Amino acid sequence: GVKMLIGAKEVFGPDDSQKSVFQEVCPLLISLLDGYNVCIMAYGQTGSGKTHTMLGPHSEDNFTVFTEPQLDEGIIPQAVRELYRLISMKPPETHSVEVSIVEVYNNEIIDLLAKDESGAVLGVKREVMTMTTGGSDVPFLSYEYAKNPTDILNFVTHGLRHRAKHGTLVHAHSSRSHLVVTLTVTTKITTANRSGKEAAHLNFPYFAFFLSGMSGVTGAALRETSFINRSLSALSDVLGALAEQRSHVPYRNSKLTHLLQDSIGGDAKLMVMLCVSPAQRYITESLQSLGFGARARQVQRGHIRKKSTEKKSSPSIILLL
Numbered sequence: 001g002v003k004m005l006i007g008a009k010e011v012f013g014p015d016d017s018q019k020s021v022f023q024e025v026c027p028l029l030i031s032l033l034d035g036y037n038v039c040i041m042a043y044g045q046t047g048s049g050k051t052h053t054m055l056g057p058h059s060e061d062n063f064t065v066f067t068e069p070q071l072d073e074g075i076i077p078q079a080v081r082e083l084y085r086l087i088s089m090k091p092p093e094t095h096s097v098e099v100s101i102v103e104v105y106n107n108e109i110i111d112l113l114a115k116d117e118s119g120a121v122l123g124v125k126r127e128v129m130t131m132t133t134g135g136s137d138v139p140f141l142s143y144e145y146a147k148n149p150t151d152i153l154n155f156v157t158h159g160l161r162h163r164a165k166h167g168t169l170v171h172a173h174s175s176r177s178h179l180v181v182t183l184t185v186t187t188k189i190t191t192a193n194r195s196g197k198e199a200a201h202l203n204f205p206y207f208a209f210f211l212s213g214m215s216g217v218t219g220a221a222l223r224e225t226s227f228i229n230r231s232l233s234a235l236s237d238v239l240g241a242l243a244e245q246r247s248h249v250p251y252r253n254s255k256l257t258h259l260l261q262d263s264i265g266g267d268a269k270l271m272v273m274l275c276v277s278p279a280q281r282y283i284t285e286s287l288q289s290l291g292f293g294a295r296a297r298q299v300q301r302g303h304i305r306k307k308s309t310e311k312k313s314s315p316s317i318i319l320l321l
């Protein structure tokens, strides 16, 4: 019933494996190598399973990296391994991957891979700008070159550890900030031009993983919570404007939506993983999440640049109970 209600593509229950969830993501990796920007968004209340879905089993913010695939690993490790497998089938030296990890906390963008002169990682505040092309960019953001899946997963672990430690976040729960892990693939396509000489083109599609959730805390954490809720309502407003094909999309109303502008608008492919508790006591939160999914579902992806014959498509919504 829920599936029909919000038009979810697939619904997964407690007995479904991480592998079966990943099957939904696999085609998006092909799209990435075809040149599309892709974004997978995990959305849901505190404790609903966003981190479990995206990374796999973890204790607090500690996530262990394994060189070999693990039985229960989440979407990020599986996607990263599949990405390198796909790249290994391409001509050598044509694709390279860089990773950036950003936390959006109290409407600030924090670069979780920024280092000081001694190489120690520290969170540094960055700004998001609108470029002359209309897209968004974060000047000075750290991008780390990653030669294999383990490299990427190590950076993610570093980022997560740092996220848990910086500033007032010591006691804070992860749901009080948004985490954005982005993989940028540089593709060198060599084509023979009219004079018979080879010309190289560079293309930078990227794959963003985004974890976000609302929480119902009070007291000291209220400030963080109100920022979380404000950026999520800004996200909802952006999806609403895109769904109604309004000429003005309010990306710049929050740092989060400004940062994610190129991942949710334009011809980017968006997949929303709604993490929803099956428990009755969370019915309000669950309905809120389903409402968000329903709104995201109505967005029509615009400006398809690849094949003009391709139909406009909507984001895929995956429901995890």
Ligand SMILES: Nc1ncnc2c1ncn2[C@@H]1O[C@H](COP(=O)(O)OP(=O)(O)OP(=O)(O)O)[C@@H](O)[C@H]1O
Residues within 6 Å of the ligand: 014, 044, 045, 046, 047, 048, 049, 050, 051, 052, 053, 057, 058, 173, 174, 175, 213, 275
């Ligand atoms: N599908 C699942 N199978 C087994 N355990 C799960 C599953 N989903 C979540 N859990 C467990 O439930 C707990 C909460 O999940 P998780 O930390 O992923 O939630 P979250 O949405 O990331 O929370 P927060 O927003 O507070 O960070 C964890 O102990 C996790 O291991």
